Amino acid sequence: MSQAPVGQPVATPPWVLAVKWLLIALTLAACTYLAWLAVEGGSWLIVTVVAFLAMSVLVVYSTRRGITMKYLLPGLILLALFQVWPIAYTVATAFTNYGDGHSLSKEEAIEAIQAQSVRPAPDSARYGMSVAIPEGEEIATAELSFLLTRPAQEGATGEHVVDGQELFVGTLEGLEPLPVEGVTLRGNGTIGAAPGYRVLTLVEANERAQDVSAFAVPVDGDLGIKAATGTQAFVGRATTTYNPDADTMTTLEGTVYVARDGNFVPQDGQGPALPTGWTENVGLDNFSSIFTDSTLRNGFVKIFVWNLVFPLLSVGSTFLLGMLLALLFNDPRLRGKGIYRSLLILPYALPIFVTAIVWAAMFNQDFGMINEVTGLNIDWLGDPWAARAAVLITNLWLGFPYMFLICTGALQSIPTDVREAASVDGAGPFRTLWSVVMPLLLVAVGPLLVASFAFNFNNFGLIYLLTGGGPFDATNSQVGNTDLLITFAYRLALESGTPNIGLASAVSIIIFLLVGALSYVGFRQSKALEEVN
């Protein structure tokens, strides 16, 4: 009556444990490094996130408990950081005026306004200037410093003086003397080379022209050293000053600017606001401007209608063509179906950035293939209705293979006896198709049609690459005739002359709400949820 011996327990090989602990150690080391970089950069949010990350990795993987978490943690972290957080952030941004000229905090904006207003102080000293970056770093991203020279006092010597020039290095932290060792001077008295620095040529420095002109080396009080020309710097004084008690800005001429709606505007209401504004909470302004601003509202209604019509017609047309083809091929006597199917799948396999651009070329009015072959002379991408037709034709071509594939699958799953029963009852082929096959087919592919609708609802690639949302009416350069909400939001955020990310986020939220409503309907239709066990 003895129990059958249980097989030799499978021991974990030592190398597996070694790899496991090595991975944990590497992750912690990487986190430490990231945290250190974040501390250097002064971002406490990133420090917190990284610390939390390191803690959770240690807790989850170094103990034996919580097996489930071991499998979910990497995915969960990525999900939380790069999908959930951006969506929450979008929601938060939608209630701000974030955008061109409103991208700084108020403190930063005040500092920037003051720095921009720096002018040479009376009798200010001039410096010879070279722009430099730390050796070995990339010009585009490295931190700048100014290597400065100033004629030394008569007879002065010391480790910071060479050839009658006193040497300094100016950074955002301030001005420091520069040891002469290894430094070479140019003919005009500026520094040509210094150890540890890469001195930029005028052409190289020009790449960072904006940064150079904004760069100010703080010295005593409101004085700052700023670039005057490519080789000269001056000591200047901010001509616009901030008064924290009244929350106003005052210029040298005595004009007073008050804070209003994310900008400093003249107190007397005369003249333009100061150029740099800041981000602030604007409540529901973005949403209300969509519905009250007349150009925006009219455009929005147009986009909204097209955003519903386009996916509806697309799903309808691709499904119809795909189903007809599937019916056509649903005949065992037809030979070569494998080859037909492989070729028919091609439009679906090509990347959208190829197909959409090629179709745009084919729709070209003057030398596009469509007009050439059909003998028409339609301005496909310039006329609003023709452009909408072009979008639908292109998407029909792109989408029918998918519908063809799923319909083929669904047709084959319909039992033969159902059809036989229909024909026994005297139904002709078309009656069988209409009353028996079609309903069964629709039940089978229904959820996929909903998914296809949801996909085309946000089909950014097709619209952006084919028409760019255009053509645009002469009266409204913001809203194109084939724009979807997502291409509209993209233009608002990144491409218009004055990017308005706050407004774009508000449009994104409207997309969220619509997608949420659609998927709610989709979920209810689909029985899939009941299958979770």
Next chain:
Amino acid sequence: MSQPTAAGVPGAVPAEVPGPAVGTVPDTGTVRVPPGQKPRTGVWWRHALAVLALVWALFPVLFILSAALNPAGTLNSASPVPTAFSFDNFSDLFASQTFPFWSWFRNSLVVAGLGTVFQVFIGAAAAFAFSRLRWRGRRPGLMALLLSQMFPALLAFPALYLMFLKIGDVLPAIGLNTLWGLLLVYLGGAMGANVWLLKGYFDTIPKELDEAAKMDGASHARIFFTMTLRLVAPILATVGILAFVALWGEFLLASIFLLDQERRTLGVGLYSLNLADRNKYFGMFCAGALIASLPPVVVYLTLQKQLIGGLTQGSVK
């Protein structure tokens, strides 16, 4: 991301799609012929319509080919069918300094390749937890994951742009204008993408196998890595194909992230080529487009059987 997939919808395709060898499927055609009636003769009209469908499906492909081989290389000289034959457009493209085609190609391979590997692994680990382990919150967790798929990260692009602008100030290696930042965003949805498909397939592997292994003293990690992952290889292949093709064609986020020519992927790079001069560079664009299309086309054509088989098996429990 670039194509709708069955994966987006729970319980998709409750059907069987046979591979190319369709000759073996049940004889469904004969039922169209009521008893006593003469069978319809011939299938020539089906072939005729099929050829018509092929013309519709293939003429743009032929156009790309003819434009790519056209020695003049401009849009206004392009013709629907090849009239001349030359590889000038290809050599021009490869020699171009302004448009570093092979850098784009390499970037696309890196992003789509690594993205696929991580996405499949993260998805498989999550599916293992949902299918094999019993824990509180499993059902709501699965629901939440499905819901998250309705709001892909690309809808939050304004926030992603701001977020990575700020991250770049502190951690330049993963900020805007880096492949790594883009890859991280792509992986944000890795756990939810295809989780339904994966879980469905995991559920078909008998639990007795796990229990037997446990009796032998195997740890959960050993079961997962050495047993389960092997048994579910077909669905991993399917999910891998879907992920690769979607990442290869992704355009919106790549266009926001990748600003320098050298760092662009094929989609953004070829778009910039087309934008620079639609007419002059059209031949070069088509040459690049042909090469850019090869990986997904090859993947689709060689693996279509696995793809369709995996899609159907995963949803039918």
